[in-house]
Amino acid sequence: MDNYVDLIIRADPDITTPTLLGNLYGRVHLALVSQGCGEVGVSFPNHENHVGLGNVLRLHGSQSRLSTMLDAIQLGGLRVHLDIQGPLPIPAQVNQYRVVKRVQAKSNPERLRRRLVKRQGISPEEARNRIPDTAKRTLDLPYVNLVSASTGQHFPLFVKHEDCRSLPQQGAFNTYGFSSRATIPWF
Template sequence: MDSYIELQLLPDPEFPANMLMNALFAKLHRGLVSSGEGRIGVSFPDVEQKGVGLGARLRLHGAATDLERLMAVNWLQGMRDHLSCGSVNLVPANAAYRVVRRVQAKSSPERERRRLIARKGISAEAAVQAIPDSAAEMLRLPYLLLSSQSTEQQFRLFVEHLPVQKEPVGGAFSAYGLSSTATVPWF
């Protein structure tokens, strides 16, 4: 993972940055599904700035050949007027590393109860006792609002940047460019 591409959203009077980032990330997901093969990771360099959510920059990390292959798919179609896309660059030698992962909240006790009933065959009353409404987990992480292509329902994809570390950890990335174990360069 020696290279990166930086995508910077341009200010737009009609669309807020978070709406554009949602659209950009949805397109990236489709591009990664068709050509990413688990070798491209993402990071959001502005995430730690207070009040900006994930920010207006998205970095793609990987080997130069993998990044060039992704960019050849033309997954940015329809977004080019809304962003500045850098070229493939080498990661700075002094870069640190961090895991950028998806966190899934257990925010719907009702959904969890339905799953429990289906799996264990217990009654609705027993499921309510096992999973009370107070079990809902509210995350305070930045997120992307995406739509499922299969169900067409919107969902929040919560993104967490784990603490910075000195050494890289290899591994595969999801079709969202996220991993629970593999690191991306952080600079």
């Protein structure tokens, strides 16, 4: 992972940055699915400076893989809202790395109860006793709104940038460009 690409969203008075980011990230996700490689990581370097995830989506990987990814992302009319920088080499002075991962809240107690009934064969009443309505959990993390390609439903994809660490950790990335173990260089 020696290169990166910054996809920078330009300010637009008619379309909010989070809307453009959701559209862009949805297209990046589809390209990651079609490439199926696990070699490209995603981060949002301005997430700490902005409400939400900021205006920069950064791709991490090898120069050849990133070039292939840029060709695979169907930007269409979204291109006029972007500045694309890279692939560029990772700065030599990088000494911090971090895990970027998806976090899902256990936010629907009814769904959790149905799963418990199905998997453990207990009664719905017992499931309600084990998982009360107060078990609902919400997240205080930045997110990007996506649309499911299979169902057409809108959903928030919550993103957590873990604390920085001094050593990189190798591993594969999923089709969202995230990993629970692999790090990306942080700069």
